[in-house]
Amino acid sequence: MATSLAVPIAYITVLVTSLAIFSRIYRRRQAAEKTSFEPWFPAHPARDIYITLLSADPPVPESMLKSALLVRATADVKRIWRIKEDKQALMGLHERGLVGDDTMSRFTTAEKELEAEIVDVVSEANTFRQGWGAMIFATASEMAHAEKTRDTVINIAKVKALEEKRLSLRAKLLGLPIIQQQLQQQQQPSPAKLSPAASPAVSAPGSPQPGSIQLDSGASTPSKNTPKKTKTASKKK
């Protein structure tokens, strides 16, 4: 008699427990999946630096804090540009069903975060001086543009190195004439070293035409050029 009751109770208990465990694990996984989006922007180092400096124990000089806040605002300006760019592309893709809802929700979260971040920077700026918050992003946007200019100029050296590498490769593959040209540019031997027969032939295809140099009129004649080549190459960097 006792056994006949114990078996169904055990059966039901086991069933209910296993279902409960399953449901719990399943739901936890679902929740984790929903919240574990990779954030749109990885991290915000400028913000970390500002907050660290602000809460540093021996107080940091105020000019440093202001600089840190400006750098943070500049980073935010770059994010604003990026968000604007991404938004158009994403909207188009989402409408055509090429991008899922999860990506869109990641994006909206990022947008909201950025909005909060901007408001926070504005209020921080106002703690330094009332009214600075209204101007800080105008300043930061100029800073971001200036940084772009600086990056472009710094990049020149890289472009130059790349071109020179390409030139030397070409020289290797094509043979003598370009090697000569190469010598002129890179190692700047004295012009006497170049054989007189070779040098005019080499410079012929690309020799500068003084008439069309637009900077100044009558800049120089080719004959004036030759000694200069040597000097310039040394200070090219």
Added chain:
Amino acid sequence: MAAPHAHPHPHPHPHPHPQQVGPGGPPGPNVLQQFNGDPAMQALLDSLPTRTVPFAFVEAPIPNTQPPQSQQMVVCAEHKLPSCDACNVNYTALNYMHQFLRTAPPEAIPPPPNVQPPPQRAEQIKQAKEAGNVAFKAGNIPVAVQNYSRSADMALSRPPWELAQLSKEETSIALCNRSAAFHLAGAWANALADAEAVIALRRPWTKGHFRRARALVGLGRFEEAHDAIIDGLQFEPEDKELNAFLAEVDAKIEEQNKL
């Protein structure tokens, strides 16, 4: 909290701003009040992860100052480097900005971009460029290059809060002239690199495209020179210089094809 500068050091870490949530609210712009009244946004802000970055101060000498001066620089705590991969920090931008703010009086903030900058620097930049032009005309290419580089450097080291457009234009003019000087010296790789920078800075300016095309011709890459000119003509189809040069380049391409 009547002090104009009520700004709590040490800052209570993740972001409550006690002095602003106080009674009455700040007199600041309405966006601020909105924010303080919006707990959702505050909560969102607090939920953002932050990392405490390791830092230390060092006194670094400033180059080219007489008598030698030093400035405070932020570096990573362990290796004393302004940009450190091991500590995953980069204080370069901060230190750069601090150079400009360190001598300012405590209450000072950078002026808004529409304030006219003092004209001295523009004058200096122009002078350096003129000196370069004179050297260029006299055929003294090294001096010309040096002066153009100086002009570009000065344009780049304008205070970053000034109108960026101004520094961009000055830089591109100096670089364009430097490209011409390099071209005359036969340093085509340099000329090409400079011309490409000019285009990146001011795409609609035909001179940059012209310089690029000339450098490419110097390198013997006629097809690319042709494309560079076409690029430039998009912005000003009637440009005489470019059209003339296009004819020249096309003639060269034909000649090459005949061979």
